[in-house]
Amino acid sequence: MSRCNLQLNQHLRQSMEHRCRQMDPKILSWGLASPALRVLLSLNINTVEDLLSYSPKEVAEAHGMGNTGLQRIKEGLQQLGLEWG
Numbered sequence: 001m002s003r004c005n006l007q008l009n010q011h012l013r014q015s016m017e018h019r020c021r022q023m024d025p026k027i028l029s030w031g032l033a034s035p036a037l038r039v040l041l042s043l044n045i046n047t048v049e050d051l052l053s054y055s056p057k058e059v060a061e062a063h064g065m066g067n068t069g070l071q072r073i074k075e076g077l078q079q080l081g082l083e084w085g
Contacts, residue, residue, distance in 0.1 A: 016038070016041060019041050019046075020037065020041065022046055023037075023040070023041070023046050023047075024046060024047045024048055026048055026076070026080065027040065027045075027047075027048065027051070027076070029076070030072045030073060030075070030076035031072060032069055032072055032073070033066075033068070033069060035064035035065070035066065035069070036064065036065055036066065036068075036069030036072070036073075038064055039059065039062045039063070039064045039065040039069070040059075042062065042064075043058075043059070043062060048077070048080065048082070051073070051077075051084075052077075052082065052084065055085045056070065056074070056084055056085040057085070059073070
């Protein structure tokens with residue numbers, strides 16, 4: 001099973017870990033770094049369907065999302081047979 005590997009300060013850790021446990025395991029399996037996971041959580045993206053409701057540009061413009069995170073998301077969606085944007 002994939003796990004959510006967020007690195008946060010003590011104050012936010014519990015809340016974010018709880019939200020991360022609710023995230024779709026498919027997304028967690030993509031190996032996203034902490035900043036990219038925080039972006040998804042801040043946009044209330046918990047499922048692949050939630051993600052597809054955003055354009056790649058909207059996610060890319062969020063603070064913390066880098067090129068590697070975007071690439072991993074696109075590759076993960078392609079593995080599921082989905083196009084993004």
